[in-house]
Amino acid sequence: MKVLVAERIADKGVEKLREAGLDVDFNPTIKRDELLKIIGEYDALIVRSVTKVNEELYAKATNLKVVGRAGNGVDNIEMDGASKRGIIVVNTPDANTTTTAEHTIALLLASNRRIPQADAMIRRHEWDRTKFKGSELYGKTLGIIGLGRIGSKVAVRMKGFGMKIIAYDPYIADERFERFGVEKKETLEDLMKEVDFLTIHTPKTPETLGMVEKNILNLAKDGLRVVNCARGGLYNEEDLYEAIQSGKVASAAIDVLKDEPNLTSPLLQSDKVVFTPHLGADTFEAQDNVGICVAEEVINVLSGNIVPNAVNLPTVGPDEMEGLFDYLKLGERLGNLYYGIWKDPVESIQVTFGGEAVNFNTKTITLAVLKGLFEPVMTGRVNYVNAGVIAEEEGIAMATVLKQDDKRFKNLLKVKIKGQKGEHTFAGMVAGHDEIRINRVDNFFFDIKPTQNMIFIVNEDKPGRIGQVGAIIGDMGINIGAMQCAPDDKGNAMIILSVDRELSEAELSKFMEIPGILKAKFVKIYNS
Numbered sequence: 001m002k003v004l005v006a007e008r009i010a011d012k013g014v015e016k017l018r019e020a021g022l023d024v025d026f027n028p029t030i031k032r033d034e035l036l037k038i039i040g041e042y043d044a045l046i047v048r049s050v051t052k053v054n055e056e057l058y059a060k061a062t063n064l065k066v067v068g069r070a071g072n073g074v075d076n077i078e079m080d081g082a083s084k085r086g087i088i089v090v091n092t093p094d095a096n097t098t099t100t101a102e103h104t105i106a107l108l109l110a111s112n113r114r115i116p117q118a119d120a121m122i123r124r125h126e127w128d129r130t131k132f133k134g135s136e137l138y139g140k141t142l143g144i145i146g147l148g149r150i151g152s153k154v155a156v157r158m159k160g161f162g163m164k165i166i167a168y169d170p171y172i173a174d175e176r177f178e179r180f181g182v183e184k185k186e187t188l189e190d191l192m193k194e195v196d197f198l199t200i201h202t203p204k205t206p207e208t209l210g211m212v213e214k215n216i217l218n219l220a221k222d223g224l225r226v227v228n229c230a231r232g233g234l235y236n237e238e239d240l241y242e243a244i245q246s247g248k249v250a251s252a253a254i255d256v257l258k259d260e261p262n263l264t265s266p267l268l269q270s271d272k273v274v275f276t277p278h279l280g281a282d283t284f285e286a287q288d289n290v291g292i293c294v295a296e297e298v299i300n301v302l303s304g305n306i307v308p309n310a311v312n313l314p315t316v317g318p319d320e321m322e323g324l325f326d327y328l329k330l331g332e333r334l335g336n337l338y339y340g341i342w343k344d345p346v347e348s349i350q351v352t353f354g355g356e357a358v359n360f361n362t363k364t365i366t367l368a369v370l371k372g373l374f375e376p377v378m379t380g381r382v383n384y385v386n387a388g389v390i391a392e393e394e395g396i397a398m399a400t401v402l403k404q405d406d407k408r409f410k411n412l413l414k415v416k417i418k419g420q421k422g423e424h425t426f427a428g429m430v431a432g433h434d435e436i437r438i439n440r441v442d443n444f445f446f447d448i449k450p451t452q453n454m455i456f457i458v459n460e461d462k463p464g465r466i467g468q469v470g471a472i473i474g475d476m477g478i479n480i481g482a483m484q485c486a487p488d489d490k491g492n493a494m495i496i497l498s499v500d501r502e503l504s505e506a507e508l509s510k511f512m513e514i515p516g517i518l519k520a521k522f523v524k525i526y527n528s
Contacts, residue, residue, distance in 0.1 A: 001065075001302050002041055006030050007048040009070045013291025020299045036060050044298045046070060053077040058085060066090060066301040068294040071281065073231070074311050075204065082312060086386040089311040090297035093149060095289035096281035101153035103280045104199055104229040107253030111274040112137070112197075112225055114251070135196070135225070135250075138162040143195030145212075146230070147172050147182060151201035155180050166191055169202075192219040197227070204231035214239040223250040229280045233258035241266040244273065255280050312385050314363035324360050327413065328368040330436040333450040333525055334415045334426045335372025337441065340523030341456055344419030346373070348397040354412035357430075358402045366400055369415055375526045414440070444486040444494040451481060451498040454523045455508075460516035461493040468514045469495055476507060492518065 003017055008028040017024045022044075032052075039045065039061045046068040047053060053067050058081045067077060069091040082089050110116060113134035121128065142158050144151045144167040155165045159181065166183045168191040177184040185191040188211070192198075198220070202208045213236040217224070226249060228235055237258055243249040244267075252273045257265050260278060267273050281290070293309075300307045307313065331351075338346070351366050370387035382390065391398060403412075414427040427440035428450075438448050441456065459465045466485060473480060481498040488494075503522040511520035 001043040003044040004042045005046045006051050010288045010291030012288050013295040016292055016295040046294055049076055055081050066298055068298045070290050070294040079312055083385050083389050086383045088301050088385050090307055090309050091311055092290050092293040095293040096286040097149040097153055099283045099286035100150050100229055100280040104154050104227055105157055108227045111251040111253035116274050140196040141194050142197045143191045145200040146202035152180050155182050189219055192216055197225045199227040200234050201230050209233050210236045217243045217248060222248055225251045227253045229255040232256040232260055237265045237267055244270050314361055326430045326436060327360050327365050330413050330428045330430055331365045331368030332372035334428055335369040336525050337426050337523060338373055338417050339376045341521045344421045346396050346417055346419055348418045350399045350416040352401040352414040354403045356411045357413055362400055443488040446484050446486050448484045448496055450525050452525050453499050453502055455497040455499060456521045457495040457511055458519040459493055461487045461491055462516055472510050
């Protein structure tokens with residue numbers, strides 16, 4: 001497969017791609033016209049923050065399977081277009097978190113003690129200690145907006161300075177605050193009333209753009225000191241400048257500006273602000289990590305593996321990766337069954353998780369069910385990225401149910417699909433590593449391993465049916481790997497057979513010649 005690296009990443013990242021056997025073109029100075037001309041040849045594209053990955057590019061990227069963003073933000077990548085086409089977008093959110101947290105602390109210290117200004121004075125051959133009084137950190141309160149990867153690292157490190165740490169993040173569970181020993185504030189206003197120092201670590205969204213503005217700043221005590229190593233524009237720069245001029249804010253440390261690299265901010269007029277040119281992620285270690293991580297993510301996608309840092313997929317933690325894989329396979333197999341046995345258009349799907357299954361990433365498992373459902377009937381690429389989009393476009397209502405205990409099974413995944421003509425239920429379980437079982441099809445209960453080629457036969461529950469089915473299979477020269485038969489409470493039975501090849505419609509029709517056979521279907525189980 002071919003990979004185009006359209007912006008500069010560390011050499012170690014390029015080497016890792018090539019070591020994986022990929023055909024890599026490293027062209028960090030490629031022009032837009034040339035990119036659009038050749039992108040159709042590539043399976044993967046790696047960018048940083050400059051290249052616009054949008055509809056114009058997608059229209060020509062007919063083979064594209066993954067876009068790798070070497071960095072955290074994805075502002076330059078149009079997500080809806082990628083998801084609709086089944087293109088996975090990955091980034092490297094953890095590769096530079098330590099570096100950015102350290103830079104945040106460095107700027108906080110530098111601006112608090114006015115270190116750059118003092119250095120500049122000495123270099124002018126001047127000596128005046130009276131201009132540079134700072135504040136001790138010990139005993140002061142640090143407010144953090146956004147307790148994610150970077151914010152939590154800042155919290156842990158600043159506790160070492162003897163600071164009280166409080167934070168505001170409406171999207172983070174209470175358990176995370178408790179884990180890092182951080183006091184939770186329910187509103188930004190509550191946080192601002194207590195802080196002596198303020199740092200922000202949120203993505204740049206319509207909700208967060210300009211969120212620290214005049215009314216918020218006025219809630220703080222006089223002498224507030226602020227830091228921004230996240231995204232330009234999270235502080236309203238005009239309001240922050242006025243707060244500095246009035247004395248409400250004693251100092252600021254800014255690594256990112258709203259209009260960077262254009263230096264138009266009013267903050268540039270104040271000598272109480274310390275600037276760096278977006279250096280938060282610029283260490284040797286971080287740049288190596290970013291290059292290696294984006295390469296590993298791209299390799300995972302092209303190899304068909306689970307992708308922890310897919311931006312347009314539910315996040316999967318490293319601690320649940322191994323066990324999750326079996327549930328993803330089970331979800332896909334259960335989804336495969338519906339259109340193999342019935343052709344009724346789907347109106348709604350309910351996925352129920354029982355036992356230990358509730359402890360895994362249920363959103364991703366639900367996507368696995370959808371992927372398995374659509375694979376047999378969709379002509380284009382179906383994967384974890386666009387399966388949810390397809391369901392939405394098809395008008396399929398989705399629901400999930402979590403149950404801690406199930407009397408029949410230790411763990412359970414049950415899929416109830418409502419079609420226009422009726423409702424059907426499939427269930428299965430994970431019996432062990434790489435050991436999955438189908439346990440239920442409607443009201444027939446089994447314990448059988450799904451295989452690539454399976455026959456499902458519904459018949460009147462009378463003697464002789466199994467022998468007649470077996471005779472036809474033998475006449476066709478087909479080998480049976482496994483077979484189970486289960487009755488329901490209505491006088492019918494279902495026979496499931498695992499066989500060594502596909503059956504044609506003509507071959508299936510031979511089963512219907514047996515008296516009492518009500519249905520005979522061949523089901524192809526994908527990716528077995």
